[in-house]
């Protein structure tokens with residue numbers, strides 16, 4: 392039995408087959424893992440999640456000192472619950488309908504039954520009075536299901552992606568069930584205050600509960616708090632990695648391999664339609680075409696990390712981006728000097744740090760993003776206060792990183808201007824901006840995020856100053 396139970400769709404590791412046929416584990420990339428892993432380590436909890444694959448093995452194990460409880464997933468559940476309802480319906484709906492969400496009843500049925508299995512697993516592993524922290528959009532029904540099974544638990548929920556305005560959320564045929572699922576938690580955390588307000592407003596309108604500021608009052612006397620806890624990174628960990636001489640020499644090696652251009656632009660994203668990769672590369676290529684810089688002066692390195700490759704929209708996007716890269720390099724490149732270096736791959740963390748170190752301008756231009764950790768990681772690695780960040784206004788990170796070159800990713804001309812500005816900035820100007828951003832990131836690191844969430848969770852209902860509305 393455990394006192395802290397993390398419930399997330401994925402385990403922080405992938406199950407892999409070793410050359411000798413036995414099972415092995417590899418840390419899997421992604422924002423959630425990066426954020427929660429340090430919390431787990433310092434609290435000695437258990438992490439429940441899907442290890443990838445369909446092998447049905449649910450035996451507890453530990454990897455890298457973490458206790459892990461794998462949840463099996465059938466091929467049908469992967470298709471209906473994960474690729475279907477989670478990534479074909481909720482993901483686009485919550486990201487401002489960048490692509491059209493699909494509403495299928497059999498996807499929903501699978502979402503309900505998988506959420507129930509997660510709730511049952513959490514109920515079986517949590518000690519009396521334990522804290523359970525449920526993560527993200529795939530598991531929004533778990534809080535209420537778990538509360539029905541185990542009223543003794545303290546339950547927190549954190550949404551890593553945006554929570555949409557009522558006008559969009561309302562489209563969801565199962566809107567009420569989702570809201571009621573979330574209300575099973577004592578504390579519902581979001582990236583930004585606007586998301587928490589969207590939620591409270593919807594609860595008032597759609598479920599009819601009384602609310603006051605960030606509190607929801609349930610008829611049974613329970614109080615639920617909805618508030619913002621902007622996520623962050625292990626800033627010191629990233630900085631230490633960036634200072635490692637091996638990382639530094641790798642960064643130099645990459646720059647040389649790129650032909651030692653004056654300026655390197657960098658994009659690092661999961662290959663996802665919310666990330667705005669296509670429009671960003673177009674903007675860069677137009678600036679180059681117009682002669683602001685040539686291929687000897689500047690290159691763009693775009694790392695597109697493979698993601699959700701079974702989902703049709705993602706396959707289409709990959710084709711579109713790769714066609715665009717081919718076209719741009721055909722138009723603007725020279726022998727041995729492409730304008731865009733495109734890499735469809737994932738890398739070890741040290742290589743990511745080397746990429747951040749070698750880049751002069753980091754370009755992060757999502758149409759909508761809960762936070763965006765890549766932007767913060769880049770800032771953390773710039774210990775000499777050099778480099779520039781071009782950042783979408785629609786990334787949660789833009790609320791904190793005000794000294795970035797902020798852009799509207801729908802506005803190609805505006806993006807072009809920001810790329811030119813970042814390219815032309817004096818070292819003094821860049822250093823002033825970076826210094827301020829580094830302060831923000833180092834002061835609010837992932838430990839502060841987790842600590843503040845867990846503290847707030849422990850306090851819900853214990854010292855309400857406001858009288859309950861009648």
Ligand code: GDG
Nearest residue numbers: 420421422425551696737738739740760761762763764765
């Ligand atoms: C969701 C929300 C929110 C990426 N490729 C590799 C790799 N990564 C790491 C990055 C970063 C993380 O994955 C990506 O995080 P982001 O925040 O940029 O984006 P999402 O994956 O969409 O994350 C997002 C986040 O959750 C946390 O709440 O910020 O808004 O969408 O840490 O470094 N890591 C390694 N190799 C890779 O190839 N090692």
